Amino acid sequence: MDSPKGKAALGVAYQIPRNTLALLMIAQVVVIVPYLLHLSPWLIAVGLFSGYWRTRVYQGVWDYPGRLVKAVLVVASIAAVVLSGIEGFSLEAVSSLLIIAFALKLIEMKNRRDAYLVIFLSYFVIAIQFLFDQSILMALYELVAIVVVTAAMVGLNQLHTQVRPLVSLKLAGALVVQALPFTIVVFLLFPRIAPLWSVPLPNSSTTGISDELTPGDIASLTQSDEPAFRVIFDGERPPSSELYWRGLVYSEFDQGTWRVGPRLLPQAPRVSLEDGLRYAVLLEPTFRNWLFALDLAEPGTNSVRPTRDFRLEASEPVLSVFRYEVRSDPRGLLDPGVLPEFIRIRETAIDPTSNPRLTEFARSLWQQTGSAVAFTEAVLRSIRQEEYFYTLQPPTYTGAGTIDQFWFDGRAGFCTHYAGALVYMLRVAGIPARMVGGYQGGELNPITGHLIIRQYDAHAWAEVWQPETGWQRVDPTAAVAPARIEQGLSAALSAADRSSLSIFSNARIGDWAIAGSLLELIDSVELRWNLWVVGFDGNVQSGLLKSLLGELTPARVGMAMLGGGGLSLIVVLIVLFWRRRTLPRHPVELAFSRFAARLAAQGYPRRPEESPSGFVTRIASQVGLSDAQVGGVIAELDTLLYNPSVAWGNAELKQLKRQLRRLQFRLAFGATR
Amino acid sequence: MSSVDGRTFPERIIGSRFSAWLDKRVPPSPQITLSQRNIFIFPTRTGFVFSGLLLLLILGAVNYQASLVYAVAFLLGSLFLVTILYTFQNLSGLQLELVNARPGFVGEDLEFTVRVVRPQGKSREGIQLGWPSGIMQWAELLDKEADTVRLYVEAQRRGYQDPGRLLVETYFPLGLLRAWTWVDLNARALVYPKPVFQDFPISQQGPRDEGQLIDPFGSEDFRDIREYRPGDPTKHIIWRSYARSDELMVKQYASFVEPRLWLNLDDVSGGIEEKLSRLTGMALKATRQDREFGLKLGNLKLSPGLGDAHLETVLRELALYGFTER
Structure with missing residues (x-):
């Protein structure tokens, strides 16, 4: 006998089904591609190269890489990480290493365990992508990626002999779709807890205002049309020229750079507002604690607290879209009356020798004016009346005395230049003044009625302190380019400046009406996505659940989880079992088992090991029926039961039943004789 | 055969009690339909690793406060739950039936044919069956509603061999869970003694004292008379002629080879199993030589015959010699 055991033993050396291999290679590309935006192209190259190698192995052209090739690949990958300039233990470093591991594992993947490892790593790589980007498009993309990876897992459990990736994909798609209702239930009900420990953050690759401001920083921000945050006003919305989104206060000036300076003690001034503007902010991830709000702000969210300099701060860095409620009183005063001495010292500190020409200018101006108001007015007047220009591409001011160079030589600059010069002059005159960074303005989306503030709305202005008014906002940009404040960036820009912006920015600014309204539509979808999915944190959750369930007790949440979860799984059960319940057994089998039962009653039981035809043959020979008498029935039984290629219908079934009945009579007759 | 011995841990822990309980839970029957009564389901090791991955993802989501990382973790978790239903459903409703159990010789493989029928409608994939002592085979139920699977179990000892409970399992669709059952299809196959081949012994020329042979060229034919030589059987000495002539004469018989053999347990050497093995070998050799x-086994006597049916009867008697079970 040709031992089938021997044949099977050869197959014991497990081979990953080709179906799965193909899907895994597709999955690898799908999963790595979004990282093109965040990681070094070198790294992506290593990943895709190993994918290519694996494809050649799959096609049977190349062999698995030898030890030398593997070593070269590892060295190349590490070199890629180093070359990409990733510093320390950042999110980029972690994801880079993960992708290297993933790519290199794929290339030498041989057995089932390797395949599962690659699949699990793929899921991980998909999840980590969301730490960089949680937009709705990325979510849809990664959902498809999850289907592809799951299809590879399905392929691992299908019969090896069939290469049908489409079947696996279809099944994986069905599984994922059927898992979605339960996912939504858990997503809504799973308790959100505060971070357990601090985690590696992405390098400051995200655009946005930083805690160090060098003139030119904000000008480069105008190149980006990424959203910074969205605001939903509850009721009245102030005019655009009043929308100064205050985020950072720069108190230190050194060698042309403004810095936030040492942290002030967190003894926040009590702000308690009865009325004022009410709004919710959906801040895109900044990986920093600072938040943006209109003056004078009181937080309405637990994890947000006010600071000594009247800003708002989150208790944790904003790693994901963060939603916070704010109440602002535009008439509120900041530090009116007496300025504490430590703040006065902090906000008047300046090195008058750093820009000697401007120091000289400020001192003579102070002698002419004598009061802070008049002094400020005089500076603004000279900006307005003399030849000063507002531009995104100012000449570069380098070396010592950058403010001198700007004020006296270049006379062209962006908001930071003007605000910086003003604060410098005020401090030289001994008046407390500081630089403030944030955003100004915002576009109204007519579909949802929310404001969107983009990176190109970044702005810097000055604050001057006086006993009667406290800290008051002074924006020299309004003096040089009033249109910037009233109508937004585009109105203030020259044609040369505008050509330096991206197509999208120009479209948004209003060059093409149709494209603009399409972008508004996309933005309104994104708002809802951020509102209900990305920004769904503990605060939003408890608000929603309270409105759905009333008082939040663990028992109620548990019941909701059980009820919702059970319901969504019952849907899957119905899909799976519905058709089966209504269908009977194989009709031929049913007919035969009835026949066998009747014969057993007559004293001819069927032996366990007997096939239907074997049973008939044995009984026939026992009773003494000839082959001619039973041959037809046996042939018919075998055909209908075991030959799937023969089509049969009711006529054949009826005939078989008749034959069986006749046979039963013959046997009964034979037995009595 | 790690695939079969790699039983998941509930069985390994519960051990023999499990099998006693199983006998009640899934009673032996030649035809069994799988349902929630007899299907077991438990995560595989991969499934546990997968759960670990989910925990890691949730930790990451907590620390990064990333809603969509939560969403990925929950989606994968839901996938796991949905898979429980899928894996269970993959076995549920399957009908198993033992179609044939082909006998074999000790040391060879016994072939059991099991027919697996799925209910109409949803196709089934990745269903494996096998006995703990054999190799798992796949049942292909993707495009067709029934599949016959041939399973091989090594024949251990002469007599009826019961391979025990048949393992039916599936890891479909994701391999995170294993649904399985142990069914007893009342399978038993006849095991013939291991054949030992040797020459037919000379004395196996049939029981002469019964004289029922009619063949004219039978071994009893007298042929000649010659002088006695030492070593001749004393039976053949013609004592009447010795009385007359003092000469020892012996009758010579034609030693034609008897074409009809008698295989007698008493005519072969060795222990009882060895004797049966030798007889088995002879039966096979005789059939091959036409x-x-x-066969003579103690009280049992099978008259000479030829052909596969006869050989089967003989082998059956050899296999079951000494057993009461038929």
């Missing part, structure tokens, strides 16, 4: 043969 020689009629009969």
Whole structure:
């Protein structure tokens, strides 16, 4: 006998089904591609190269890489990480290493365990992508990626002999779709807890205002049309020229750079507002604690607290879209009356020798004016009346005395230049003044009625302190380019400046009406996505659940989880079992088992090991029926039961039943004789 | 055969009690339909690793406060739950039936044919069956509603061999869970003694004292008379002639080879199993040489015959010699 055991033993050396291999290679590309935006192209190259190698192995052209090739690949990958300039233990470093591991594992993947490892790593790589980007498009993309990876897992459990990736994909798609209702239930009900420990953050690759401001920083921000945050006003919305989104206060000036300076003690001034503007902010991830709000702000969210300099701060860095409620009183005063001495010292500190020409200018101006108001007015007047220009591409001011160079030589600059010069002059005159960074303005989306503030709305202005008014906002940009404040960036820009912006920015600014309204539509979808999915944190959750369930007790949440979860799984059960319940057994089998039962009653039981035809043959020979008498029935039984290629219908079934009945009579007759 | 011995841990822990409980839970029957009564389901090791991955993802989501990382973790978790239903459903409703159990010789493989039928409608994939002592086979139920699977179990000892409970399992669709059952299809196959081949012994020329042979060229034919030589059987000495002539004469018989053999347990050497093995070998050899043969096993006597049916009867008697079970 040709031992089938021997044949099977050869197959014991497990081979990953080709179906799965193909899907895994597709999955690898799908999963790595979004990282093109965040990681070094070198790294992506290593990943895709190993994918290519694996494809050649799959096609049977190349062999698995030898030890030398593997070593070269590892060295190349590490070199890629180093070359990409990733510093320390950042999110980029972690994801880079993960992708290297993933790519290199794929290339030498041989057995089932390797395949599962690659699949699990793929899921991980998909999840980590969301730490960089949680937009709705990325979510849809990664959902498809999850289907592809799951299809590879399905392929691992299908019969090896069939290469049908489409079947696996279809099944994986069905599984994922059927898992979605339960996912939504858990997503809504799973308790959100505060971070357990601090985690590696992405390098400051995200655009946005930083805690160090060098003139030119904000000008480069105008190149980006990424959203910074969205605001939903509850009721009245102030005019655009009043929308100064205050985020950072720069108190230190050194060698042309403004810095936030040492942290002030967190003894926040009590702000308690009865009325004022009410709004919710959906801040895109900044990986920093600072938040943006209109003056004078009181937080309405637990994890947000006010600071000594009247800003708002989150208790944790904003790693994901963060939603916070704010109440602002535009008439509120900041530090009116007496300025504490430590703040006065902090906000008047300046090195008058750093820009000697401007120091000289400020001192003579102070002698002419004598009061802070008049002094400020005089500076603004000279900006307005003399030849000063507002531009995104100012000449570069380098070396010592950058403010001198700007004020006296270049006379062209962006908001930071003007605000910086003003604060410098005020401090030289001994008046407390500081630089403030944030955003100004915002576009109204007519579909949802929310404001969107983009990176190109970044702005810097000055604050001057006086006993009667406290800290008051002074924006020299309004003096040089009033249109910037009233109508937004585009109105203030020259044609040369505008050509330096991206197509999208120009479209948004209003060059093409149709494209603009399409972008508004996309933005309104994104708002809802951020509102209900990305920004769904503990605060939003408890608000929603309270409105759905009333008082939040663990028992109620548990019941909701059980009820919702059970319901969504019952849907899957119905899909799976519905058709089966209504269908009977194989009709031929049913007919035969009835026949066998009747014969057993007559004293001819069927032996366990007997096939239907074997049973008939044995009984026939026992009773003494000839082959001619039973041959037809046996042939018919075998055909209908075991030959799937023969089509049969009711006529054949009826005939078989008749034959069986006749046979039963013959046997009964034979037995009595 | 790690695939079969790699039983998941509930069985390994519960051990023999499990099998006693199983006998009640899934009683032996030649035809069994799988349902929630007899299907077990438990995560595989991969499933546990997968759960670990989910925990890691949730930790990451907590620390990064990333809603969509939560969403990925929950989606994968839901996938796991949905898979429980899928894996269970993959076995549920399957009908198993033992179609045939082909006998074999000790040391060879016994072939059991099991027919697996799925209910109409949803196709089934990745269903494996096998006995703990054999190799798992796949049942292909993707495009067709029934599949017959041939399973091989090594024949251990002469007599009826019961391979025990049949393992039916599936890891479909994701391999995170294993649904399985142990069914007893009342399978038993006849195991013939291991054949030992040797020459037919000379004395196996049939029981002469019964004289029922009619063959004119039978071994009893007298041929000649010659002088006695030492070593001649004393039976053949013609004592009447010795009384007359003082000469020892012996009758010579034609030693034609008897075409119909008698295989007698008493005519072969060795222990009882060895004797049965030798007889088995002879029966096979005789059939191959197209020689009629009969069998004598203690009280049992099978008259000589030829052909596969006869050989099967003989082998069956050899296999079951000494057993009461038929």
